[in-house]
Amino acid sequence: MATLEIKDLHVSVKTDDDAKEILRGVNLTVNSGETHAIMGPNGSGKSTLAYAIAGHPKYEVTSGSVLLDGEELLELEVDERARAGLFLAMQYPVEVPGVSMSNFLRTAATAARGEAPQVRHWVKEVKQAMADLDIDPSFAERSVNEGFSGGEKKRHEILQLDLLKPKFAVLDETDSGLDVDALRVVSEGVNRYTANKDKGVLLITHYTRILKHITPDFVHVFAGGRVVESGGAELATQLEEEGYVRFTGAKESAAV
Amino acid sequence: MAAPLDTTPAQHGLTDHSHGGPVIPQSSRGERFTSYEVDAFEVPGGREEDWRFTPLKRLRGLHDGSATATGSFAVAVDSGVAGVTVETVGRDDERLGAAGVPADRIAAQAWSSFTEATVVTVAADTRPEGPVHVTVTGPGQGTTAYGHVQVRAERFADAVVVLDYRGAGTVADNVEFVVGESARLSVVTVHDWDADAVHVGAQHSAVGRDATLRHLSVTLGGDLVRVSSTVNYRERGGDAELLGLYFADAGQHLEHRLLVDHSVPNCRSNVLYKGALQGEGAHTVWIGDVLIQAAAEGTETFELNRNLILTDGARADSVPNLEIETGEIEGAGHASATGRFDDEQLFYLQARGIPEDVARRLVVRGFFGEILQKITVPEVRERLEAAIDAELAAVGA
Ligand SMILES: Nc1ncnc2c1ncn2[C@@H]1O[C@H](COP(=O)(O)OP(=O)(O)OP(=O)(O)O)[C@@H](O)[C@H]1O
Numbered sequence: 001m002a003t004l005e006i007k008d009l010h011v012s013v014k015t016d017d018d019a020k021e022i023l024r025g026v027n028l029t030v031n032s033g034e035t036h037a038i039m040g041p042n043g044s045g046k047s048t049l050a051y052a053i054a055g056h057p058k059y060e061v062t063s064g065s066v067l068l069d070g071e072e073l074l075e076l077e078v079d080e081r082a083r084a085g086l087f088l089a090m091q092y093p094v095e096v097p098g099v100s101m102s103n104f105l106r107t108a109a110t111a112a113r114g115e116a117p118q119v120r121h122w123v124k125e126v127k128q129a130m131a132d133l134d135i136d137p138s139f140a141e142r143s144v145n146e147g148f149s150g151g152e153k154k155r156h157e158i159l160q161l162d163l164l165k166p167k168f169a170v171l172d173e174t175d176s177g178l179d180v181d182a183l184r185v186v187s188e189g190v191n192r193y194t195a196n197k198d199k200g201v202l203l204i205t206h207y208t209r210i211l212k213h214i215t216p217d218f219v220h221v222f223a224g225g226r227v228v229e230s231g232g233a234e235l236a237t238q239l240e241e242e243g244y245v246r247f248t249g250a251k252e253s254a255a256v
Numbered sequence: 257m258a259a260p261l262d263t264t265p266a267q268h269g270l271t272d273h274s275h276g277g278p279v280i281p282q283s284s285r286g287e288r289f290t291s292y293e294v295d296a297f298e299v300p301g302g303r304e305e306d307w308r309f310t311p312l313k314r315l316r317g318l319h320d321g322s323a324t325a326t327g328s329f330a331v332a333v334d335s336g337v338a339g340v341t342v343e344t345v346g347r348d349d350e351r352l353g354a355a356g357v358p359a360d361r362i363a364a365q366a367w368s369s370f371t372e373a374t375v376v377t378v379a380a381d382t383r384p385e386g387p388v389h390v391t392v393t394g395p396g397q398g399t400t401a402y403g404h405v406q407v408r409a410e411r412f413a414d415a416v417v418v419l420d421y422r423g424a425g426t427v428a429d430n431v432e433f434v435v436g437e438s439a440r441l442s443v444v445t446v447h448d449w450d451a452d453a454v455h456v457g458a459q460h461s462a463v464g465r466d467a468t469l470r471h472l473s474v475t476l477g478g479d480l481v482r483v484s485s486t487v488n489y490r491e492r493g494g495d496a497e498l499l500g501l502y503f504a505d506a507g508q509h510l511e512h513r514l515l516v517d518h519s520v521p522n523c524r525s526n527v528l529y530k531g532a533l534q535g536e537g538a539h540t541v542w543i544g545d546v547l548i549q550a551a552a553e554g555t556e557t558f559e560l561n562r563n564l565i566l567t568d569g570a571r572a573d574s575v576p577n578l579e580i581e582t583g584e585i586e587g588a589g590h591a592s593a594t595g596r597f598d599d600e601q602l603f604y605l606q607a608r609g610i611p612e613d614v615a616r617r618l619v620v621r622g623f624f625g626e627i628l629q630k631i632t633v634p635e636v637r638e639r640l641e642a643a644i645d646a647e648l649a650a651v652g653a
């Protein structure tokens with residue numbers, strides 16, 4: 001069993017003239033086999049948490065720690081964290097012109113597995129994974145995310161999750177920008193990933209609709225840069241009815 | 257003279273610039289002065305439109321007459337290729353000058369200073385197997401040489417020529433590509449000089465009726481490399497594709513100046529130059545002049561320059577000029593963009609476990625991809641890919 005532990009994490013975002021504190025002491029432990037939903041209003045720092053764990057250079061960790069099976073991730077480079085077993089599905093996946101999806105996937109798989117996958121197996125594996133996510137095979141030859149629709153980008157994030165099989169996945173608003181069918185397809189992808197109960201998921205979302213497809217074991221409310229309340233799946237239902245007003249003082253709906 | 261409609265030089269910095277409207281350059285290239293005589297040109301002072309980007313001090317006297325020839329311009333050509341004739345000829349050979357006349361002082365200096373020229377001819381109706389290699393070796397450190405090369409593809413010939421510059425020293429030359437009626441000539445020029453070399457080259461292309469010129473200019477090594485390429489169309493139906501790939505490191509000055517002169521109807525040109533820069537003082541200059549003369553109805557042309565700045569301290573100047581003197585054209589457009597290496601791309605790739613050096617390689621190769629894809633000679637493509645990787649490895653990226 002693996003564990004991802006976030007302890008008293010404080011993070012500032014670097015701006016041109018100074019730094020602004022966004023995360024103010026986040027504590028969270030995810031074990032393999034568990035799905036944790038993090039729900040919170042816009043601007044509460046959910047993406048900041050995701051980026052900080054992954055090591056984005058714009059976010060500065062001022063104190064705290066993130067341990068993967070006891071190893072301090074914060075001391076590792078971005079790629080080392082990924083190879084240690086951490087995956088971030090981004091809210092806004094980046095376009096990389098000139099690099100084909102197939103070349104990218106193969107390079108990433110080679111890095112994750114420590115050796116180049118055997119061509120015959122690999123081609124089959126990618127084909128199957130793309131079919132599972134209703135992705136047209138022609139995407140393999142297109143540049144990474146370039147000109148993809150929002151929904152197509154999200155499907156490709158889950159495609160990578162499926163192929164790289166990390167120990168822990170942080171999914172940042174993977175549900176946003178998806179129509180009903182796409183939401184189902186993507187959720188099924190996440191459920192396949194967790195099916196063997198040996199993976200941990202941190203599912204960041206603003207809305208409850210994805211939780212109808214992916215059942216969380218825990219729900220955390222995120223506001224003002226920290227976890228302000230934790231509970232089971234029932235907390236999501238409550239948020240759906242009441243919104244975040246209790247936590248922020250402002251009316252903002254969690255329902256769609 | 258066309259009416260001034262728009263002036264949009266895209267200088268260094270993070271500019272994005274793309275539109276299809278006619279643009280007039282600062283000074284019309286139409287009545288460009290040409291001469292074989294050195295003294296017909298003033299010694300450049302650095303303010304002239306032609307010279308304002310070039311660091312004259314680093315030219316080692318090529319521009320002011322003080323650089324006398326002290327070494328040799330050594331040309332080696334594959335021998336024994338069926339259909340290909342290689343001759344060493346004197347200054348009086350009547351074929352010389354067929355593709356163009358010098359348009360700046362250094363080209364004129366080279367013209368009046370060479371002692372013998374190399375003429376490579378691909379016979380009519382032949383298609384040599386594999387590329388013809390022409391290797392030019394510099395005269396060596398501390399010495400200067402002037403040279404002249406002419407490549408001729410006769411009617412219906414179809415050939416690939418690789419012109420490879422290497423070695424050290426200070427060099428100025430004129431190179432002519434004469435593409436006969438319905439011939440097809442693909443040229444790859446590789447400037448892979450030693451680090452201290454200075455090369456100022458003028459390339460003149462004459463594209464015949466229904467002929468095709470494919471030219472790829474690769475510039476990697478040398479302290480200062482300045483290449484001016486002019487394409488002239490002799491008759492209708494000419495087609496020129498001009499590709500360029502350059503990679504400037506700290507302190508290097510790499511300058512590419514193009515003039516595509518559409519003087520006859522129904523010809524096409526497509527220009528695509530891409531450059532990467534890294535390190536303090538890396539400087540690239542790209543000038544793309546396309547002139548569509550009044551007689552050149554049915555012209556179709558597009559030009560694009562893109563630069564990728566990998567580190568601070570590098571500077572790319574990019575000036576596309578499109579001058580149109582007739583409304584009866586098929587299409588004309590130009591674009592220029594210079595951007596920084598995108599750290600978000602790097603983060604994304606690294607977040608998938610890809611080590612930083614591999615990620616940088618992916619992005620830079622991707623940037624050059626649309627040019628690399630067009631290279632049909634595998635050995636050339638592989639050599640370039642390896643060269644790009646070596647450039648990236650050099651800064652420990
Ligand atoms: N790079 C940045 N520069 C300046 N401010 C930033 C930056 N990144 C985040 N912030 C600020 O930090 C706060 C938290 O942003 P974050 O993106 O983490 O919120 P979020 O909870 O993911 O919101 P959303 O639901 O809209 O995705 C916001 O006030 C945001 O404006």
Ligand SMILES: [Mg+2]
Pocket residue numbers: 046047048091172173
């Ligand atoms: Mg967010």
